[in-house]
Amino acid sequence: MKITAALVPEKGASFVLRDLTLADPVGDEIRVRVVACGICHTDVSSRDQVYGTPMPAVLGHEGAGVVEAVGPKVKAIKPGDHVLMSFDSCGNCPSCRDGQIAYCWHHMEMNFSGFRYSGTAWDVPSPISMAVDGVETPVAGAFFGQSSFATHAICSERNAVVVDKDLPLEVLAPLGCGMQTGAGAVLNTLNPAPGSSFAITGAGTVGMAAIMAAKIAGCAPIIAIDMSADRLKLALELGATHAINPADGDIVQAVKAILPAGVQYSIETTAHPAVFRAAVDMLQVRGICGLIGGAKLGTEASFEMTHILFGRTIRGILQGDSVPKSFLPRLIGLYRSGRFPIERLETRYRLDQINEAIADMKSGKTIKPVLMTGSQP
Ligand SMILES: [Zn+2]
Ligand SMILES: [Zn+2]
Incomplete structure (x- = not known):
């Protein structure tokens, strides 16, 4: 046809x-x-x-x-x-x-x-x-x-x-794609306990879906990090408890001003190596950074080895580990209830x-x- x-x-x-x-x-x-x-x-x-x-x-x-x-x-x-x-x-x-x-x-x-x-x-x-x-x-x-x-x-x-x-x-x-990627990284992959601290670098579709999911999971604080004041404002409306703009200074220091030991979980959506590094540097001992941002093939990032040694994990996440036939109905239920x-x-x-x-x-x-x-x- x-x-x-x-x-x-x-x-x-x-x-x-x-x-x-x-x-x-x-x-x-x-x-x-x-x-x-x-x-x-x-x-x-x-x-x-x-x-x-x-x-x-x-x-x-x-x-x-x-x-x-x-x-x-x-x-x-x-x-x-x-x-x-x-x-x-x-x-x-x-x-x-x-x-x-x-x-x-x-x-x-x-x-x-x-x-x-x-x-x-x-x-x-x-x-x-x-x-x-x-x-x-x-x-x-x-x-x-x-x-x-x-x-x-x-x-x-x-x-x-x-x-x-x-x-x-x-x-x-x-x-x-976008919504299940952000929400699935939280609800499927990281599955944080209520009260867990969470930071998200990049408040685009994937980051915002992750913020909404972190709220659903009962995380607190939920820290949104983005260059756009408008997006940070929306992130605060959708579930973030704190907003950090890199224009105001070093984002790792800004996270540690809120949580001196760092966050339990971070999610990196920007695909920029320096932001990925920061998302790992802001983790507390045994913290986990979920990498979602899709960088150009061949892109490299570097980390401080001793920092990783203290039980920290970097976990690549595709499509929020979703099995769409079961996860999308779950997200639709959350959408119907007004929580997503x-x-x-x-x-x-x-x-x-x-x-x-x-x-x-x-x-x-x-x-x-x-x-x-x-x-x-
Ligand atoms: Zn996509
Ligand atoms: Zn296969």
Whole structure:
């Protein structure tokens, strides 16, 4: 069928709306009429080919929509179901067999190659193609197993989560990556006891989700660290008890002015080596720093060895250690109860405003842009 998608023609280029062809779902795939899709920093770094996704490509990995058709091997999802799409995993590697699907041994291939996983038998590498001189030519159209910056997407039963039909898909779309990443790092990975001290470097989508989750977990104090006074103000409204702006001086000293021994837990979302170092330096003895920020491949950070020796842990965390089929319903329950007000982070844009949305995200004007992909003619 014909679809409209935001295509990246080449590395670093602006997105352009193009009419493309979407194949029918095969095997365990489903076709989703995309209603909304959040924009994540990973879409921007993938546009810039930081992780090697080939161009031209249809990106987008926080899609939400309505199932229109299912492949012959689909078991539990049916047309008409409302779904959130999340990251993809193979289901068969040692991590997947352990239930740690965010650490699928084929994570990069399945989510960033832009093509269907080669371990399956599909003879067409991508469900999306475009006409080049009259010949249908595949484009990278399986980004995170969805490529959902489009009116329609092919996803699989593995990485789709069915949700109740009364829920607003345009609000919930970002649960599938950014929100579960921040909230999962707290609720799944670190799982702090009530009263634990917590600091978060970077108050973007992931940091704010972590702040809300730290409040849900009963942490105190919760220290938000960000360069933006507006974001710090919102962080205080969403659950932070203290706010630190690096413009006011050294952030480790500022944390120690609140807690002289340092924090039990820190979460690093900025991907800057100096901030990562600070997030480790602010830990108390036996403290744990969760690293979430995705740096460019090859980025290095250094640490003081004796500091680490005192029982401190640095833990890399992908996708908040989430198993979306069980964790997203938990987050939706928290959203319904008003304890996870993700709508306060979101600003909506039309699909044709995607470049403007990204500019607003980069400038800090918008925390989480959500594209209304279904509003296209
Ligand atoms: Zn993402
Ligand atoms: Zn796997």
